[in-house]
Amino acid sequence: MYVCSANVVKVDRHYDKSSSALAVEALAPVVEACGEPDALVVSTYLSRYQESFGNLGALLAEYLGFKGEVYEVSAGEASGGAAVALAYKLVRSGLKRVLVVGVDKTNDFQSKKAVKHLQTLLSPYESFYGLTYAGAHALAASLYMKEFNVSREELAHWAVVMHDNATAVPHAQLRFPVTVEKVLNSNSVAEPLKLLDSHPFSDGAAAVMLTSETSPVALEVAAASSKLTLAERDLTFMESAKAAMEALGNPEPEAVEVHDPFSVAGVIALESLGLAPRGKGIKYLLENAHSVNPSGGLKARGHPVGATGVYQVAEGFLAITSGLGKLGKVSSFLAHSSNLMGATTYLTYMREV
Amino acid sequence: MYVCSANVVKVDRHYDKSSSALAVEALAPVVEACGEPDALVVSTYLSRYQESFGNLGALLAEYLGFKGEVYEVSAGEASGGAAVALAYKLVRSGLKRVLVVGVDKTNDFQSKKAVKHLQTLLSPYESFYGLTYAGAHALAASLYMKEFNVSREELAHWAVVMHDNATAVPHAQLRFPVTVEKVLNSNSVAEPLKLLDSHPFSDGAAAVMLTSETSPVALEVAAASSKLTLAERDLTFMESAKAAMEALGNPEPEAVEVHDPFSVAGVIALESLGLAPRGKGIKYLLENAHSVNPSGGLKARGHPVGATGVYQVAEGFLAITSGLGKLGKVSSFLAHSSNLMGATTYLTYMREV
Numbered sequence: 001m002y003v004c005s006a007n008v009v010k011v012d013r014h015y016d017k018s019s020s021a022l023a024v025e026a027l028a029p030v031v032e033a034c035g036e037p038d039a040l041v042v043s044t045y046l047s048r049y050q051e052s053f054g055n056l057g058a059l060l061a062e063y064l065g066f067k068g069e070v071y072e073v074s075a076g077e078a079s080g081g082a083a084v085a086l087a088y089k090l091v092r093s094g095l096k097r098v099l100v101v102g103v104d105k106t107n108d109f110q111s112k113k114a115v116k117h118l119q120t121l122l123s124p125y126e127s128f129y130g131l132t133y134a135g136a137h138a139l140a141a142s143l144y145m146k147e148f149n150v151s152r153e154e155l156a157h158w159a160v161v162m163h164d165n166a167t168a169v170p171h172a173q174l175r176f177p178v179t180v181e182k183v184l185n186s187n188s189v190a191e192p193l194k195l196l197d198s199h200p201f202s203d204g205a206a207a208v209m210l211t212s213e214t215s216p217v218a219l220e221v222a223a224a225s226s227k228l229t230l231a232e233r234d235l236t237f238m239e240s241a242k243a244a245m246e247a248l249g250n251p252e253p254e255a256v257e258v259h260d261p262f263s264v265a266g267v268i269a270l271e272s273l274g275l276a277p278r279g280k281g282i283k284y285l286l287e288n289a290h291s292v293n294p295s296g297g298l299k300a301r302g303h304p305v306g307a308t309g310v311y312q313v314a315e316g317f318l319a320i321t322s323g324l325g326k327l328g329k330v331s332s333f334l335a336h337s338s339n340l341m342g343a344t345t346y347l348t349y350m351r352e353v
Numbered sequence: 354m355y356v357c358s359a360n361v362v363k364v365d366r367h368y369d370k371s372s373s374a375l376a377v378e379a380l381a382p383v384v385e386a387c388g389e390p391d392a393l394v395v396s397t398y399l400s401r402y403q404e405s406f407g408n409l410g411a412l413l414a415e416y417l418g419f420k421g422e423v424y425e426v427s428a429g430e431a432s433g434g435a436a437v438a439l440a441y442k443l444v445r446s447g448l449k450r451v452l453v454v455g456v457d458k459t460n461d462f463q464s465k466k467a468v469k470h471l472q473t474l475l476s477p478y479e480s481f482y483g484l485t486y487a488g489a490h491a492l493a494a495s496l497y498m499k500e501f502n503v504s505r506e507e508l509a510h511w512a513v514v515m516h517d518n519a520t521a522v523p524h525a526q527l528r529f530p531v532t533v534e535k536v537l538n539s540n541s542v543a544e545p546l547k548l549l550d551s552h553p554f555s556d557g558a559a560a561v562m563l564t565s566e567t568s569p570v571a572l573e574v575a576a577a578s579s580k581l582t583l584a585e586r587d588l589t590f591m592e593s594a595k596a597a598m599e600a601l602g603n604p605e606p607e608a609v610e611v612h613d614p615f616s617v618a619g620v621i622a623l624e625s626l627g628l629a630p631r632g633k634g635i636k637y638l639l640e641n642a643h644s645v646n647p648s649g650g651l652k653a654r655g656h657p658v659g660a661t662g663v664y665q666v667a668e669g670f671l672a673i674t675s676g677l678g679k680l681g682k683v684s685s686f687l688a689h690s691s692n693l694m695g696a697t698t699y700l701t702y703m704r705e706v
Binding site for chain 2: 018020040045048049051052053054055057058059061062066067068069070071072073074075076082085086088089090092093094119120121122123124127223224225226227228229232239240243339340343344
């Protein structure tokens with residue numbers, strides 16, 4: 001199985017474009033490069049809450065003049081990864097070319113509203129009692145720092161490295177450097193997490209075409225699930241990430257994009273994937289600064305929720321075919337798409353053919 | 354490819370149960386009968402609008418104690434059919450057992466709110482100018498009656514037959530007979546369509562397990578898309594239904610469940626599938642009253658939106674293995690899952706092995 005082509009729209013505040021317009025902008029060059037697909041897989045999560053419209057797969061098929069099979073997929077924040085995994089299965093089942101497009105917008109409302117929409121990711125019982133999406137990550141950060149004796153200053157390095165990587169990536173949203181001091185002095189989002197530990201509100205769309213025809217980038221996928229309810233799991237480790245990585249045969253990628261809506265999630269992801277020892281995620285990051293989230297990650301490239309996982313795979317394609325930001329060209333790449341801190345995980349492993 | 358087992362919850366007003374509770378009720382006996390699946394496919398459409406929660410796939414995996422691959426799928430009203438089509442592809446790609454569960458509730462709010470949620474199915478430009486879901490079907494009914502010289506009385510026979518079929522089906526929602534006169538004298542929903550031409554607001558869940566292991570019911574699937582925007586298509590014919598039927602090799606099923614949220618949609622579906630000549634859908638229905646929508650169809654069995662397509666496949670399984678309502682036992686069955694009058698279509702053809 002192969003990736004034929006990929007394309008990303010700059011992650012930004014696209015006040016002047018609808019979700020469908022962004023999606024078409026992302027997918028058109030991919031169809032141009034690879035030809036018409038046999039199936040269309042659309043990934044979105046927030047668009048239903050934001051646009052009073054819920055039939056995006058059918059609308060994009062119309063815009064594309066496409067008459068084949070259409071599937072609209074979601075898996076919370078990991079919707080993009082789920083869509084790529086599903087497209088992979090569609091090609092495995094006998095189709096020649098499957099187009100994946102992921103899209104979401106979070107800036108069409110005040111951030112207060114977007115925060116409420118992100119709360120729809122949480123287990124209903126925990127959400128009902130007032131837990132928020134940022135609050136969930138703050139609990140994980142507190143526990144992680146205590147359990148592994150990691151200081152608040154050390155954790156801030158995640159943001160410093162992500163912003164630095166993003167400065168070299170044209171499609172990233174936050175292309176400015178930050179310092180540890182600046183992170184620690186930014187507004188509090190949910191103690192101990194600060195604004196600069198957090199992903200921005202992002203609008204974006206990305207597209208990739210998977211194909212059974214030989215192409216410069218081969219891929220494998222794996223997926224696993226754990227529990228959604230936070231009270232039922234160890235917040236410092238993502239079982240589903242470990243299980244999916246084992247299903248892939250524990251590859252050793254040259255570079256990785258991990259799901260880091262908040263600094264702590266990225267650190268725990270590196271450890272759950274087995275790339276860094278437990279408690280040593282930040283140390284691993286500092287030793288591999290350009291190969292961990294070369295795009296800047298959700299933290300600095302941005303997090304257009306339902307599109308994020310497709311961005312990661314598109315970035316892997318870019319890194320292998322022509323280089324990505326400060327990373328340059330690599331021959332293998334792992335994309336880690338995670339739904340609410342590992343409730344479900346979808347991995348895509350790509351390598352140069 | 355085979356259906357191992359299927360189960361349905363009675364379509365009703367389940368004020369005391371959440372979507373996830375209904376889904377677990379539907380899927381538990383299927384997992385009991387077939388064993389743990391390799392992947393879980395969850396189909397839902399309205400639950401996101403109704404429950405301030407959007408991560409149902411992950412939650413159901415937790416309730417099921419399931420750690421494998423999870424995919425949440427939607428395709429508007431045809432979400433259930435899309436989920437079955439996708440599960441089919443997952444088995445084709447190499448998995449042994451894939452569990453599909455469809456669920457939705459429409460009664461947790463006043464019907465006015467449910468009507469607004471159904472409007473999210475429409476192309477945004479048409480919805481913006483005030484077209485409603487019922488209004489779209491009313492336009493189709495007016496055009497159909499004019500073009501094929503079909504009277505309002507003739508069209509009312511659809512409801513009469515559906516209600517009659519439902520009286521013999523324990524899981525149907527509207528288990529009472531109606532007459533042509535009663536249909537014509539019921540409240541107007543959107544002229545020329547009356548309340549008794551329309552599906553009820555329904556809560557429900559259904560589950561089926563697809564498998565590569567030989568089982569008494571074999572299945573094939575096909576899917577196609579057309580356009581979402583009504584202004585861009587012939588409202589009296591569904592191109593995507595015709596294309597999907599051709600992809601199946603135009604089978605001649607002994608019985609069929611067609612997608613009939615309003616009487617006119619069912620009539621046009623029969624004609625678009627090639628089962629009845631154009632303009633002769635009602636005639637065909639009257640000649641085959643027990644083999645067209647033996648469950649009572651969306652009209653009388655009910656239409657729990659994201660679950661409806663899974664109900665149809667479960668009903669096919671029931672009809673082939675033990676008989677369904679007035680139909681009795683058959684050896685072949687077609688399930689027609691349609692999204693906004695054929696914007697997308699997903700067909701499942703089942704036969705006795």
